[in-house]
Amino acid sequence: MQSPFNGMRSATLAAAVILAAGTAAYAHHGWAWTQDGFFELRGRITAIYIGNPHATLDVDAEGEAWRVEMAPPSRTIAAGFTEEVAKVGDEVTAIGNRSRDEKEKRMKAVRIIVGGKTYDVYPDRVPPA
Numbered sequence: 001m002q003s004p005f006n007g008m009r010s011a012t013l014a015a016a017v018i019l020a021a022g023t024a025a026y027a028h029h030g031w032a033w034t035q036d037g038f039f040e041l042r043g044r045i046t047a048i049y050i051g052n053p054h055a056t057l058d059v060d061a062e063g064e065a066w067r068v069e070m071a072p073p074s075r076t077i078a079a080g081f082t083e084e085v086a087k088v089g090d091e092v093t094a095i096g097n098r099s100r101d102e103k104e105k106r107m108k109a110v111r112i113i114v115g116g117k118t119y120d121v122y123p124d125r126v127p128p129a
Contacts, residue, residue, distance in 0.1 A: 034097035066105040071121040081119040
């Protein structure tokens with residue numbers, strides 16, 4: 001006969017796995033991994049991705065490959081930034097917060113500037129003018 005505790009153990013284990021996965025996703029998509037204060041990156045776009053979990057640009061900045069994370073696709077597109085407004089090779093300025101790990105060439109952008117046009121993907125976080 002199977003113990004009733006086996007079912008409870010399975011349910012507890014499943015809940016723990018779901019909670020851990022949710023916590024990792026929250027940490028990744030929040031701002032906790034970024035430094036305080038704004039950072040500006042200028043370079044040329046090497047790749048554009050508008051998709052889940054968030055849009056990204058790969059940028060060559062003085063020979064260094066950077067990943068620029070933007071908002072989720074719906075918010076990025078609502079800001080006017082789509083794959084049609086920029087292309088590989090375009091100059092870009094990204095303003096936002098860089099990774100706390102300075103060895104990691106990654107930032108989370110609040111503002112993207114391409115071709116003289118500004119896209120505020122997180123308008124509530126844009127630095128004051």
